[in-house]
Amino acid sequence: MTKDAYAIPKTSENDKTAPLKKYRVLELGSLISGPFCGSFLADFGAEVIKVEQIEGDPLRAIGDRIDGKSLYAASIMRNKRLISLDLRAPEAREIVRDLVRRCDVVIENFRPGVLEKWELGYDDLVKLNPSIVMVRISGFGQDGPYASRPGYGVIGEAVSGLRHLIGDPDRPPARAALPLTDYITGMYAAMGALVALNHREQTGEGQCVDASLFESAFSFLRSEVPSYDKLAKVAVRAGSRLPGHVPSNLFATKDGGYIHISAANNSLFQRLLSVIGKPELVHDPKFMDPVQRQENEDEIDRMIAEWVSQHDLDTAEKLLVDAEVVASRIFTVADIFRDPHFKARDMLVNAPDDEFGSLVVPGVVPKLSRTPGQICRTGGPNGRDTVEVLLEHTKLSRSQIDALLEKGAIKQSRAPQDRKADEAVPVSGAVL
Helix, strand or coil: CCHHHCECCCCCCCCCCCCCCCCEEEECCCCCHHHHHHHHHHHCCCEEEEEECCCCCHHHHCCCEECCEEHHHHHHCCCEEEEEECCCCHHHHHHHHHHHCCCCEEEECCCCCHHHHCCCCHHHHHHHCCCCEEEEEECCCCCCCCCCCCCCHHHHHHHHCCHHHCCCCCCCCCCCCCCHHHHHHHHHHHHHHHHHHHHHHHHCCCEEEEEEHHHHHHCCCCCHHHHHHHHCCCCCCCCCCECCECCEEEEECCCCCEEEEECCCHHHHHHHHHHCCCHHHHHCHHHCCHHHHHHCHHHHHHHHHHHHCCCCHHHHHHHHHHCCCEEEECCCHHHHHHCHHHHHCCCEEEEEECCCEEEEEECCCCCCCCCCCCCCCCCCCCCCCHHHHHHHHCCCCHHHHHHHHHHCCEECCCCHHHCCCCCCCCCCCCCC
């Protein structure tokens, strides 16, 4: 499959159907959770102005790179306007204050107290813009005994109890090979921003959204918490099984592949029994209802494993899917790039890129029938839009901006096509 076969953005950044187009967002966050929150809002049309430090967001050093450019940053910074400020400089902090006056949402994920030292905390910003919605992402929340502790997503995952449940029971706790809790928290933060904006539409009031890494991960323990409350039961790792949902496990095929089968309700289990050649067991008291199946999980898994081991992956998957049993092989990214369903759902988008020409990135989620999200371009160099944004949204003149560039309080990166030119970077927008 060539890149031409992937979804290509069909609309412009000014598409009138963009549901969040009337909102302007200032993203002060770095690394994963803050930028992920911002990218969701940007996908649905919000003007997201991302502020990076002069040396660049640390996420630019994560993942694979080509010619010094981070592919990860290009993906998560998509649809954003990129400006670069040295927040240690008073002039840069004054620019932030000026932008806050013209924004609807501020996203930040500094350790609690850092922005307060710079007089950029919520109490400071609400004086500048009483209707501002400030989204604060941190490891442990804005208050409580752990509030001042630093915390990445994996630490929040460890504290939440979620990490304890990931992996095989006879091995140390494992983790997904991606920043899962950062993404979870970023989505909660985006939902919080939208709820707060809805409240503002009704009352005119802004507010502070407090999203923590550990609470976001902890919120997934919906069954484990009441079980401990009433039964003093401590949930444990179950490997590829899903406790209380039988059968739901991973099975090895004869050609070395793996397929996950989930058939816990009665109709699914009956169809599974037919596929594996044991339809008569539907009347066996040990397997007649979900509770009984939980008590006989090992026996059920052995039966399924024996059948799966006699088939190669393609055959086993086809037989199960044709019988409408919930089952799938474990996809790799290479499988995804070849899969027709991902293509049909526009989940591989070939977006314009400043340096590569184009770059395939994950598509927009969720799908909206009337106001769908879109990807207009990937992330670019640190400070790509600094001059343009400051001319549009602050009272700074071009000469004042040039002075700040010379001092190093702000940074402007030239677009690739302008790098050989000696003239100033072209800008657009009225000077305010």
